[in-house]
Amino acid sequence: MNLFDVYSLWDIEPIKAEGCKVWDTKGTEYLDLYGGHAVISIGHSHPHYVQALQEQVARLGFYSNSVQNSLQHELGEKLGELSGYPDYSLFLCNSGAEANENALKLVSFHTRKRRVVAFREAFHGRTSGAVAVTDNAAIQAPFNQGHEVTFLPLNNLEAVERELCKEDTAAVLIEGIQGVAGIFVPDTVFLQGVRELCSRYETPLILDEIQSGYGRTGDFFAHQAAGIRPDIITTAKGMGNGFPIGGVLISPNFEAKKGMLGTTFGGNHLACAAAIAVLDVIKEEALMKNAREMGAYLTDKLSTIEGIGAIRGRGLMLGVTFRQQDATIRNELLSRHHIFTGGARNNVMRLLPPLSIGYGEADHFLAALQETLNRPGDTIS
Numbered sequence: 001m002n003l004f005d006v007y008s009l010w011d012i013e014p015i016k017a018e019g020c021k022v023w024d025t026k027g028t029e030y031l032d033l034y035g036g037h038a039v040i041s042i043g044h045s046h047p048h049y050v051q052a053l054q055e056q057v058a059r060l061g062f063y064s065n066s067v068q069n070s071l072q073h074e075l076g077e078k079l080g081e082l083s084g085y086p087d088y089s090l091f092l093c094n095s096g097a098e099a100n101e102n103a104l105k106l107v108s109f110h111t112r113k114r115r116v117v118a119f120r121e122a123f124h125g126r127t128s129g130a131v132a133v134t135d136n137a138a139i140q141a142p143f144n145q146g147h148e149v150t151f152l153p154l155n156n157l158e159a160v161e162r163e164l165c166k167e168d169t170a171a172v173l174i175e176g177i178q179g180v181a182g183i184f185v186p187d188t189v190f191l192q193g194v195r196e197l198c199s200r201y202e203t204p205l206i207l208d209e210i211q212s213g214y215g216r217t218g219d220f221f222a223h224q225a226a227g228i229r230p231d232i233i234t235t236a237k238g239m240g241n242g243f244p245i246g247g248v249l250i251s252p253n254f255e256a257k258k259g260m261l262g263t264t265f266g267g268n269h270l271a272c273a274a275a276i277a278v279l280d281v282i283k284e285e286a287l288m289k290n291a292r293e294m295g296a297y298l299t300d301k302l303s304t305i306e307g308i309g310a311i312r313g314r315g316l317m318l319g320v321t322f323r324q325q326d327a328t329i330r331n332e333l334l335s336r337h338h339i340f341t342g343g344a345r346n347n348v349m350r351l352l353p354p355l356s357i358g359y360g361e362a363d364h365f366l367a368a369l370q371e372t373l374n375r376p377g378d379t380i381s
């Protein structure tokens with residue numbers, strides 16, 4: 001059987017990894033500034049994480065959500081404490097799209113409304129509701145287009161108020177920092193204004209922190225820099241450091257009813273063991289502080305490199321543009337210097353390394369980028 005051919009692949013097969021390093025089948029070492037698409041939070045193959053998973057799978061890998069699972073409670077306790085949301089409750093699922101899908105369902109159950117306000121260039125996943133609130137018609141099938149969604153420009157409070165005053169909106173959904181769009185940080189006053197409007201019009205505010213959460217920006221969730229508290233927060237990616245797990249953090253205003261949400265695999269024993277290990281390491285190794293410091297270091301050094309246009313983002317969620325729009329820069333970094341970086345819309349290079357990245361690794365990348373940009377035009381134009 002062939003694989004359904006939907007991905008554009010680099011001709012590299014990683015078979016081993018440790019911290020910020022990855023090795024392929026030929027033994028070539030790569031520096032990972034992509035984090036497997038913002039997924040690797042505590043570093044590849046962290047020994048505490050490996051041990052926790054090995055011990056858990058040897059004991060019990062899976063049962064079901066019809067029995068007690070104290071690992072889910074331990075995860076909820078630790079996540080509540082480290083994220084600053086101990087009074088919220090947690091619904092566990094398996095991916096980012098699923099977290100958003102459940103969040104959208106929950107607000108619609110709660111408000112009995114259908115329409116969602118989302119933002120231009122937003123990405124929220126590929127399941128039916130999640131892709132409907134994603135501003136990319138190319139990945140929506142006709143089946144996904146029956147949802148009521150209004151896309152507004154980011155940072156335009158009047159536009160938000162114009163929609164919310166119609167009082168037919170089930171939720172406002174926004175990314176903590178827009179990732180796939182090319183790293184666009186919502187203005188602090190905008191986020192505060194949206195919070196205020198959502199409260200005034202009794203419309204739940206959902207923060208999608210699937211890419212921008214889990215310590216990546218130096219705060220546990222990116223929106224915390226604006227001092228706001230959403231009604232619902234969705235998370236995935238860094239939560240399991242590669243083990244598939246997603247979560248919905250739900251404010252006490254929402255009432256749970258038996259059967260309203262559910263999943264077979266969500267919150268299984270192995271996923272919880274992975275997610276608990278991630279939180280332990282983030283705390284013990286002060287990885288949010290490291291994300292803040294290394295993000296500031298990278299931003300500072302990048303701003304001195306000739307040829308760089310804009311640097312956006314916070315912590316270890318950075319977007320870099322180049323004066324000379326050149327799609328080959330990332331390819332050069334990969335093929336000549338063996339450095340993975342992320343792409344994004346609008347020719348933006350995304351830096352999403354493990355939160356454990358150190359100065360030596362950052363300097364290695366900076367030197368390689370400098371060298372790539374300095375090379376004669378015929379190689380990169």
Ligand SMILES: Cc1ncc(COP(=O)(O)O)c(C=O)c1O
Pocket residue numbers: 095096097098100123124125126175179180208209210211212236237
């Ligand atoms: C902000 C955001 N939301 C949702 C998703 C979807 O997550 P998943 O691919 O785990 O379904 C992504 C994935 O890139 C994302 O960046």
